[in-house]
Amino acid sequence: MEYIIEMLDITKEFPGIIANDNITLQIKTGEIHALLGENGAGKSTLMSVLFGLYQPEKGVIKVKGKEVKVNSPLDANDLGIGMVHQHFKLVHNFTVLQNIVLGMETVKHGLIEMKEARKKVMTLSEKYNLFVDPDALISDITVGMQQRVEILKMLYRDNEILIFDEPTAVLTPQEIDELMNIMRNLTKEGKSIIFITHKLNEIKAVADRCSVLRRGKYIGTVEVSDTDKEMMSEMMVGRKVNLKIDKKEVKPGEVVLEVKELSVKAKKEGHTKNIVNHVSFQVRKGEVVCIAGIDGNGQSELVQAITGISGMDLGKILLNGEDITKKSIRYKNTHGMSHIPEDRHKHGLVLDYTLGENLVLQQYFTPDFQSRGFLKFNKIDEYAKHLIEKYDIRSGQGSITSARSMSGGNQQKAIIAREIDKNPDVLIAVQPTRGLDVGAIEFIHKQIMEQRDNGKAVLLISLELDEVMNLSDRILVIYEGEIVADLDPKKITIKELGLYMAGSKKEEVKHHE
Amino acid sequence: MKKKLLSLVLAGCMIASLTACTSSNKTGESTSDSTTTETTDTKDAAADTATDKTAQGETSAEGYEIALITDIGTIDDKSFNQGAWEGVTQYAKENNKTYKYYQPAEKTTDAYAETIELAIEGGAGIIVCPGYLFEEAVFNEQDKNPDVKFILLDGEPHNADYSEYKTSENTMAILFQEDEPGFLAGYAAVKEGYTKLGFMGGMAVPAVKKYGYGFVQGAEYAANEMGLSSVEITYNYTGGFEATPEVQALAAAWYGAGTEVIFGCGGGVGNSVMAAAEANSKAVIGVDVDQSPESDTVITSAMKKLSVSVYDGIKSIYDNAFQGGKTTTFSAANNGIGLPMETSKFTTFTTADYDAIFAKLAAGEIEIKNDTTESDAKTAINALGLKIVKVDVVE
Amino acid sequence: MNEAKHKNMVGLLSSIFAIVVGLLFGFIVLLASNPTQAVPGFFTILTGSFTHGLKGIGQVFYYATPIILTGLSVGFAFKTGLFNIGTPGQFIVGAFAAIVVGIRGDFLGSAQWVVAVLASIAAGALWGLVPGVLNAYFNVNVVIACIMMNYIGMYLINFIVKGSKTLFDSLRNQSLSVDKAAEIPKMGLNLLFPESSINGGFFIAILAVVLIHFILNKTAFGFELKAAGFNRDASKYAGMNEKRNIILSMAIAGALAGLAGGLLYLAGSGKHIEIVDVLASEGFTGISVALLGLSSPLGILLAGLFIAYITAGGFYLQLFEFSTEIIDIIVAVIIYFSAFALIIKTFIERFDKKRNGGK
Numbered sequence A: 001m002e003y004i005i006e007m008l009d010i011t012k013e014f015p016g017i018i019a020n021d022n023i024t025l026q027i028k029t030g031e032i033h034a035l036l037g038e039n040g041a042g043k044s045t046l047m048s049v050l051f052g053l054y055q056p057e058k059g060v061i062k063v064k065g066k067e068v069k070v071n072s073p074l075d076a077n078d079l080g081i082g083m084v085h086q087h088f089k090l091v092h093n094f095t096v097l098q099n100i101v102l103g104m105e106t107v108k109h110g111l112i113e114m115k116e117a118r119k120k121v122m123t124l125s126e127k128y129n130l131f132v133d134p135d136a137l138i139s140d141i142t143v144g145m146q147q148r149v150e151i152l153k154m155l156y157r158d159n160e161i162l163i164f165d166e167p168t169a170v171l172t173p174q175e176i177d178e179l180m181n182i183m184r185n186l187t188k189e190g191k192s193i194i195f196i197t198h199k200l201n202e203i204k205a206v207a208d209r210c211s212v213l214r215r216g217k218y219i220g221t222v223e224v225s226d227t228d229k230e231m232m233s234e235m236m237v238g239r240k241v242n243l244k245i246d247k248k249e250v251k252p253g254e255v256v257l258e259v260k261e262l263s264v265k266a267k268k269e270g271h272t273k274n275i276v277n278h279v280s281f282q283v284r285k286g287e288v289v290c291i292a293g294i295d296g297n298g299q300s301e302l303v304q305a306i307t308g309i310s311g312m313d314l315g316k317i318l319l320n321g322e323d324i325t326k327k328s329i330r331y332k333n334t335h336g337m338s339h340i341p342e343d344r345h346k347h348g349l350v351l352d353y354t355l356g357e358n359l360v361l362q363q364y365f366t367p368d369f370q371s372r373g374f375l376k377f378n379k380i381d382e383y384a385k386h387l388i389e390k391y392d393i394r395s396g397q398g399s400i401t402s403a404r405s406m407s408g409g410n411q412q413k414a415i416i417a418r419e420i421d422k423n424p425d426v427l428i429a430v431q432p433t434r435g436l437d438v439g440a441i442e443f444i445h446k447q448i449m450e451q452r453d454n455g456k457a458v459l460l461i462s463l464e465l466d467e468v469m470n471l472s473d474r475i476l477v478i479y480e481g482e483i484v485a486d487l488d489p490k491k492i493t494i495k496e497l498g499l500y501m502a503g504s505k506k507e508e509v510k511h512h513e
Numbered sequence B: 001m002k003k004k005l006l007s008l009v010l011a012g013c014m015i016a017s018l019t020a021c022t023s024s025n026k027t028g029e030s031t032s033d034s035t036t037t038e039t040t041d042t043k044d045a046a047a048d049t050a051t052d053k054t055a056q057g058e059t060s061a062e063g064y065e066i067a068l069i070t071d072i073g074t075i076d077d078k079s080f081n082q083g084a085w086e087g088v089t090q091y092a093k094e095n096n097k098t099y100k101y102y103q104p105a106e107k108t109t110d111a112y113a114e115t116i117e118l119a120i121e122g123g124a125g126i127i128v129c130p131g132y133l134f135e136e137a138v139f140n141e142q143d144k145n146p147d148v149k150f151i152l153l154d155g156e157p158h159n160a161d162y163s164e165y166k167t168s169e170n171t172m173a174i175l176f177q178e179d180e181p182g183f184l185a186g187y188a189a190v191k192e193g194y195t196k197l198g199f200m201g202g203m204a205v206p207a208v209k210k211y212g213y214g215f216v217q218g219a220e221y222a223a224n225e226m227g228l229s230s231v232e233i234t235y236n237y238t239g240g241f242e243a244t245p246e247v248q249a250l251a252a253a254w255y256g257a258g259t260e261v262i263f264g265c266g267g268g269v270g271n272s273v274m275a276a277a278e279a280n281s282k283a284v285i286g287v288d289v290d291q292s293p294e295s296d297t298v299i300t301s302a303m304k305k306l307s308v309s310v311y312d313g314i315k316s317i318y319d320n321a322f323q324g325g326k327t328t329t330f331s332a333a334n335n336g337i338g339l340p341m342e343t344s345k346f347t348t349f350t351t352a353d354y355d356a357i358f359a360k361l362a363a364g365e366i367e368i369k370n371d372t373t374e375s376d377a378k379t380a381i382n383a384l385g386l387k388i389v390k391v392d393v394v395e
Numbered sequence C: 001m002n003e004a005k006h007k008n009m010v011g012l013l014s015s016i017f018a019i020v021v022g023l024l025f026g027f028i029v030l031l032a033s034n035p036t037q038a039v040p041g042f043f044t045i046l047t048g049s050f051t052h053g054l055k056g057i058g059q060v061f062y063y064a065t066p067i068i069l070t071g072l073s074v075g076f077a078f079k080t081g082l083f084n085i086g087t088p089g090q091f092i093v094g095a096f097a098a099i100v101v102g103i104r105g106d107f108l109g110s111a112q113w114v115v116a117v118l119a120s121i122a123a124g125a126l127w128g129l130v131p132g133v134l135n136a137y138f139n140v141n142v143v144i145a146c147i148m149m150n151y152i153g154m155y156l157i158n159f160i161v162k163g164s165k166t167l168f169d170s171l172r173n174q175s176l177s178v179d180k181a182a183e184i185p186k187m188g189l190n191l192l193f194p195e196s197s198i199n200g201g202f203f204i205a206i207l208a209v210v211l212i213h214f215i216l217n218k219t220a221f222g223f224e225l226k227a228a229g230f231n232r233d234a235s236k237y238a239g240m241n242e243k244r245n246i247i248l249s250m251a252i253a254g255a256l257a258g259l260a261g262g263l264l265y266l267a268g269s270g271k272h273i274e275i276v277d278v279l280a281s282e283g284f285t286g287i288s289v290a291l292l293g294l295s296s297p298l299g300i301l302l303a304g305l306f307i308a309y310i311t312a313g314g315f316y317l318q319l320f321e322f323s324t325e326i327i328d329i330i331v332a333v334i335i336y337f338s339a340f341a342l343i344i345k346t347f348i349e350r351f352d353k354k355r356n357g358g359k
Helices: A043-050 A073-078 A096-101 A115-127 A143-156 A173-188 A200-206 A229-237 A299-307 A329-334 A344-348 A355-359 A377-390 A408-421 A438-453 A465-471 A494-501 B002-032 B035-048 B050-056 B080-094 B109-121 B132-144 B179-191 B206-226 B245-256 B268-280 B306-318 B351-362 B377-382 C003-033 C035-051 C053-079 C087-104 C106-138 C142-163 C201-218 C220-230 C232-237 C242-265 C281-292 C297-319 C324-338 C341-356
Strands: A003-014 A017-028 A032-036 A058-063 A066-068 A081-084 A106-108 A111-113 A161-165 A192-197 A209-214 A217-223 A255-264 A276-284 A288-292 A314-319 A337-340 A426-430 A457-462 A474-479 A482-487 B066-069 B099-102 B126-130 B149-153 B171-176 B196-201 B231-237 B261-265 B283-288 B298-304 B326-330 B389-394
Touching (some): A003 A043, A017 A032, A017 A043, A017 A058, A017 A209, A032 A043, A032 A173, A032 A229, A043 A192, A073 A081, A096 A115, A115 A143, A143 A173, A173 A192, A173 A200, A192 A200, A209 A229, A229 A438, A255 A299, A255 A457, A276 A314, A276 A482, A288 A438, A288 A465, A288 A494, A299 A426, A329 A337, A337 A408, A344 C232, A355 A377, A355 A408, A377 A408, A408 A438, A426 A438, A438 A457, A438 A465, A457 A465, A465 A494, A474 A494, A482 A494, B066 B080, B080 B126, B080 B306, B109 B126, B109 B132, B126 B132, B126 B306, B179 B196, B179 B206, B179 B261, B179 B298, B179 B351, B196 B245, B196 B268, B206 B231, B206 B261, B206 B298, B206 B389, B231 B377, B245 B261, B245 B268, B261 B268, B261 B298, B306 B326, B377 B389, C003 C281, C003 C297, C003 C341, C035 C297, C053 C087, C053 C201, C053 C220, C053 C242, C053 C281, C053 C297, C087 C142, C087 C242, C106 C242, C201 C220, C220 C232, C281 C297, C281 C324, C281 C341, C297 C324
Parallel strands (some): A017 A217, A032 A192, A032 A209, A081 A161, A288 A474, A337 A426, B126 B149, B171 B326, B283 B298
Antiparallel strands (some): A003 A017, A058 A066, A106 A111, A255 A276
8 A cells, every 4th residue: 555645764853852753654545544642742743844844853754655845834735734733723703714715815806706715615515524604703603613614724725634633622522423424534535634632532433543652752553453442552651551440439528619509690792591500519528529511511600600710690609618709719729729720721820930830829928938028939949849749740841841831731730739739628620631641631530539539529520521420429410501410420321421411311400409 | 053043134134124115215204304405505514614624723624613502392493493593504604614403312401511512522612502491501511611602592591590690701691672573563463454463472471471561562552653542452371382272262262253463472372373363364473483484374473583693693703702791682773683574464564664663663762661570461461551552361 | 051041041132133133224224314424423323422431321321210210110010911001101290299399398308309209109100000900990901091191191290380380480381490409319420420410310220120120030929910911810810819910010110110200300400391292202212121121120221221322322423414313213213123122032932942842
């Protein structure tokens, strides 16, 4: 079989690290080739080399057997290489069609000619089952739709080789299924796909072959049908990974966090429905309560109301029996509430601060780190080193590394270290493993379970059904701002849970026990 | 590393070349009307006098003998800077002297002094300081530089807290008798046939008051001559020297109420009055310098002949007749004030009329009351003893 | 190399590069306007202050004093995520407070100048506080609030000065001179730099630079402010009092600009508040200074000195055949391009990133 792309013996060095060490990647025409590796394994660097963003020190790239030089993304485009980035690069106040043609407009008499473009887009979308409304604004369509637009963009440019960079991270389970179908359709039509991911289920579901990278080194390529998940994860992490969580029996203790009749009104004009509607629940010592639901059903607003980041309109929040509804964020922070935020870049970290500074982001004012207004930098450093060691946070220069330069997994580890080391009574974790690799997920799951086993209360908000099922002691399903079910994970299946989440099944509304 | 540096340099050059065109255009524009011509003039003059100067051996070939320091305004401010500069250029061109103006870095006494020193460093033997803002700087510099001659317009050297006045031998202080041009303006207006006049002064400072008192007395004098029974003058100090909508509205109201001509006395006030006059097709009398280029509504201007005084001052230095150490007052007697009859738009008031009244003023035959000590405008006007002219003081 | 050090190096490099580009371009303008004198003229810009001995250097320090402080004001606010474009207003309000004490406070005796300086700080702080409060509690855009406060300040001061018999010199259409005791003592600088206008205000400015440096980099308060500057959401998440920080930050920035005004009008160089409808240029120059100094206090100190130095050099350029307008353009061009330091820094960082992969 002929290779459409060959990257042979690619070496790319950055001062201090070898990001790609003699890596070889060969893609066959018409296959879905998964590129598997932990964060920082060198996947992004390798793809950047292919895309012309970096020049390798060593190695050659061949397209259809011919050696080529890729100096810029434009070259890559000319060679038929296209990429769907993890964070979409779309203009939000443009229509779908405008976004697809952007940069490739046909100009007639100085005016943009859209008729043919529209025809081409419509043909493409029918051919590949990528249904979109060409006149909808990007800002009005769902994330899944936006991804289709990105795919159409590549197809519109007649790209033969499509790179998908962590495409499922932002999708719901249903959308993921659809994407898998789309990918299969694309290969049927002769396109070749490089699928960057660390989710083994997805590789199993859709990929033909899989190449694994670890710490900049090429580990090997396997036929997916011949291997199992355990083996792939071992290749990726370099050791046996325990994906199963052994849950100790812990008897829930007294109530730590209690939410009563919490409501958040819609902020947008014209919307009358509450975003969060009369939600009540309790979290006890030694239990993990999970709020499951499809993204956008009010989870974020609920958590932000509890933690105080944004307001609430009705209801009460009790922490250890004390009414903290009107207390400041700092009060909550220092009185037993820890919060692993949904968006680690927006809320969790000050990216321009060092790792050390981020680790004391909520404690810099305590006498441990401050006296008479002055920060004790040596104490901060000491504490940071302690956390770095304890939680295995990897960074280039230890506590003085700028948070921005750290990998996503280590950024998340830093946040978790900070939040857990505060020794909270209740840990609120919102999508704590979003976008992370197996190794990091394993670590974070372990930390969360440790909290529970130590008799802390954990409130988990997650979109990953595996995570929900594995970790929680109790599942609250949220749908359109309301808790529609209170389930025991041992007694239901993922399928059932999915039905509750989609709103097609409802438990007898039992407001509070 | 090499590559990075190269790209940086390239980027820098790109920015530079991109902006180069726009900015050099700007340069061309801003200099085309006033400055370039002057600099070339200067050059010509310098070339002409090259031999002259080496003979005199006073200044280096690079230097400028006559210097003018601008106050914070520009050289073409249509006021003191410009008027004095005209005197400097006129004399320098006629006599092949080098000349240049300098601009202080900021509006402080120290900066004025610093600029004076810079001018001296630049070879200046004569320094013209247009305006009272230079009083302290000249006070400080005159004794430090005894070989340099100072001409100070419209002020007398004194120290910061006014406790000591001193005009050294190398300094000529020039004051103007403002009541006289005011008188001429008032006289001419009534002679021209106007019976409803207005006076709009800026702030009630002595110079403005003098203009005003002269103006009403000039009107009285003309009315008396012509045997008129009544002349009305609306009289007001706006309280500022800026052009403001309020002043313009007030002037428009006056015009609307029948006032035929307004003496706009004080910086921007005049511009506001002109704007109102243009809208109402009425007349304006300008102040300090010939303001006829500013608006067609300006029928005449009560002038201090700044250029004449500067010219005379410079000339006296070269003629070894320098009146240093004292204050020279320019009035009708030494042709230091007047109306610009060439640009005036009079129909009945003739140059002969003007010459006659001017001669009387110059000869001291007319007594103008100009005591500015009274602060209340009404009381002060009453004290002038007007019989025909009725002054309505608007507070 | 240590990352923080590397960052500083990049910053310094970009500022120097910006200056070089600015100078280069200034030279082009010189060449365009008068080719024969361009070289000696350019040399004068570069060395002007030094050729005039200690006095020249003293003048540079004098001119640098207010713009270092307004630069510090802009830079400090910028570090905390706010764009303080209200420096002209804060500057003039500070100047006003200083001259009020300077004219009327004779009963204060030898402490008069100290009180006058403190008054300028307080007034500037108040003027910065208002946009801060409006932003924190009513979500009014800081830039717009600041611009409004600029005009309110300017017109209000004009109105008060003009209307006050005890403050106004109607002969000169400006404020009266302050009492001798209200002038900032020379603190021996007049001996070091004879005949120049320099005074103890320069020391005060240096002190302010050091103080702000400490606040930003060593204190818990500065930690909070910078966190808010880098990432407002994260600072809120971490429990920092967002509203209080915005208000305090603006008040401090205002205090610095007010101090700039106070020091300049108490300098004893004969500066008076003029009744003109023009915003104080020292305020806007502060923006250039902050940009060139990349908002770091020490950088701002150097940037302020540099811009004062170039301005002084431009003044001496009058000895050549350049009209004052051209000189103004040249100086403006140099400052203008120097303010591109930030852009150049991004350039360098991008190249850096391309080389290092940002890891």
